[in-house]
Amino acid sequence: MMDLLSVEGVSKRFRGLLAVDNVSFRVARGSIFAVIGPNGAGKTTLFNIIAGMFAPDRGSVDFAGERIDALAPDEICRRGIGRTFQLVRPFPALSVEDNVVIGAMLRRHDPAAARRHAREVLARLDLFGKRHQPASALTLPDRKRLEVARALATEPKLLLLDEVMAGLRPAETDRMVSALTELNREFGLTILLIEHVMRAVMALAARVLVLHHGARIAEGAPAAVVREPAVIQSYLGAEAVD
Amino acid sequence: MTSRLLDGISHRGVALLAVLLAVLLAAPWIANDYLLTVLIIVLYSAYTGQAWNVMMGFAGQLSLGHAIYVGLGAYAAAALYVHFGIAPWLGLAAAIAVAVACGAIIGFLAFRFGVGGVYFAILTIAFAEFARIGFDHFQWVGASSGFFLPVANYTRNDLWNLRGDPTMFYYVMLALTVAAFALCHVLLKSRIGYYWQAIREDEVAARSLGIDTFRYKMYAAVLSAGMTAVAGVFFAFYYNNLFPEQVFHISRSIELILGPIIGGIGTLFGPLIGAFLLTGLSEAMQELLSALGFDAPGAKQVFYGLCLLVVVMALPGGVWPWLAGKLRVTRRDP
Numbered sequence: 001m002m003d004l005l006s007v008e009g010v011s012k013r014f015r016g017l018l019a020v021d022n023v024s025f026r027v028a029r030g031s032i033f034a035v036i037g038p039n040g041a042g043k044t045t046l047f048n049i050i051a052g053m054f055a056p057d058r059g060s061v062d063f064a065g066e067r068i069d070a071l072a073p074d075e076i077c078r079r080g081i082g083r084t085f086q087l088v089r090p091f092p093a094l095s096v097e098d099n100v101v102i103g104a105m106l107r108r109h110d111p112a113a114a115r116r117h118a119r120e121v122l123a124r125l126d127l128f129g130k131r132h133q134p135a136s137a138l139t140l141p142d143r144k145r146l147e148v149a150r151a152l153a154t155e156p157k158l159l160l161l162d163e164v165m166a167g168l169r170p171a172e173t174d175r176m177v178s179a180l181t182e183l184n185r186e187f188g189l190t191i192l193l194i195e196h197v198m199r200a201v202m203a204l205a206a207r208v209l210v211l212h213h214g215a216r217i218a219e220g221a222p223a224a225v226v227r228e229p230a231v232i233q234s235y236l237g238a239e240a241v242d
Numbered sequence: 243m244t245s246r247l248l249d250g251i252s253h254r255g256v257a258l259l260a261v262l263l264a265v266l267l268a269a270p271w272i273a274n275d276y277l278l279t280v281l282i283i284v285l286y287s288a289y290t291g292q293a294w295n296v297m298m299g300f301a302g303q304l305s306l307g308h309a310i311y312v313g314l315g316a317y318a319a320a321a322l323y324v325h326f327g328i329a330p331w332l333g334l335a336a337a338i339a340v341a342v343a344c345g346a347i348i349g350f351l352a353f354r355f356g357v358g359g360v361y362f363a364i365l366t367i368a369f370a371e372f373a374r375i376g377f378d379h380f381q382w383v384g385a386s387s388g389f390f391l392p393v394a395n396y397t398r399n400d401l402w403n404l405r406g407d408p409t410m411f412y413y414v415m416l417a418l419t420v421a422a423f424a425l426c427h428v429l430l431k432s433r434i435g436y437y438w439q440a441i442r443e444d445e446v447a448a449r450s451l452g453i454d455t456f457r458y459k460m461y462a463a464v465l466s467a468g469m470t471a472v473a474g475v476f477f478a479f480y481y482n483n484l485f486p487e488q489v490f491h492i493s494r495s496i497e498l499i500l501g502p503i504i505g506g507i508g509t510l511f512g513p514l515i516g517a518f519l520l521t522g523l524s525e526a527m528q529e530l531l532s533a534l535g536f537d538a539p540g541a542k543q544v545f546y547g548l549c550l551l552v553v554v555m556a557l558p559g560g561v562w563p564w565l566a567g568k569l570r571v572t573r574r575d576p
Contacts, residue, residue, distance in 0.1 A: 051450065053446075072449070073446075073449040073450050074449045074450075074451075074452050074453055074454050074455065077449075077450055077451060077452035078452045082450075083450050085446075085447070085450070089444045089446060089447040090443075090444075090447070091439065091440055091443035091444055091447065091448075092443060092444075093439075093443055093508075094439060094440075094443060098436065098439075101436060102436050102437065102439075102440045102448075102451055102453075103451045105433050105436055105437070106451060106452040106453075109433050111431060111432060111433065111436070114433075150447075150451065151450070151451075154451055154452055
């Protein structure tokens, strides 16, 4: 079993808008896979279908050999898919640490064990020093990190990251990239990310899928994909050519 | 177990808790009869406030119809006692079962069909009103003319049948309040408590972390209903009379939630502090106004309302979070 995630012919329509149009791709176990495309290309909708927020109108999603497209978000998380939200959703009144403890409790019912695991995850994402602050007090980049930490604490096999680099400074982006690379190397964590920050995509992803108007326009290694005329025209624009 | 009970409370907090408990335990020897009945009301509101807090403060589900559980518990135990001579401690099981079933029905309807927020609150009010109207016509328990428990002068306290003097009722209520406090403390520190708070804070995010939100909301609804029904049994045997217009009335539900709101929603001490403040305020207002010879009808309510307004505006998070900061009783790093 090479592919951890396999999306076959998935479509989703919202009234008149065909948000995702017959999209298929496979994510190999242990790999890092990026989905890019202009705003409104259907990336987040595709993510929400994989994470169980929406059922697709057509097509199927298979994870670890089982069909998951009819499952609820919590069941999908229990199967081993962790996710972040593009518009971050921390538990604002709780401390940073408690936010992550709640994630850790999925696999560790004992609060003390969950807390120990949460602290390891927090240290990995440079949030350990801020663990006692309420989540509502964090800056946006820190909230994005908290989203990653919380999802990671559920010990997913596949991590879905929805624009976690947005708003990060270049140095912070590099820190996040190296944290994700470590997770991928050390634990074989498979990562599927939506990203606009090409610096991160080029550094992380082994394969890239490009969406435009809900449909696939290119897929392949990042260096090759960014040279494809269709991709340059629809997404990257003139500045990416030079 | 003891360590778990005191987990997260500073030494100062433990000391203050011990002093408070000692004072409450000694109260019947110090206080006169009037003060003792006031303290019974305080503890009763602290207990019911704590029960409601499980649902709203911990799990974020606003119930404005909690009087239904008080009423169901009260009527169930009272009816078993009056009609079949079943002692209240056995009737308690039936009371809890009836309230839990009712809580499960309301919870199922709301949570399965995505009724949340104010719509959930309206649903809870509707059920309490159904019960009020239904019991108004329920002849077996006296309907609208009321249901009465036999009252006589007891030579000694009969704890098994909950017949006795105020001191006995005081200790029963104190034991219930302490038990509810300890239960909530342990729950808050365990997985279920964390999951409730996650649901309260953001249900979508909670689901994405693998939390079966339906199941945990049901646990909160059922536990809160069961705990509230216990207070209902106490209510029936303490007051010895039940009228649907009284026990199921929406004003009862509102009274019940004022304590935790003033004290601090979602906090352990909130319901306790709120109960002391509100009952204390209400009684003090009474004394003050009669001492001043001020006897306009409704004056007490107006002043009471004004005081509540001041508290809510000055401390929107409730009194306890502010007081806890002043007393330095919460420990950050367990």
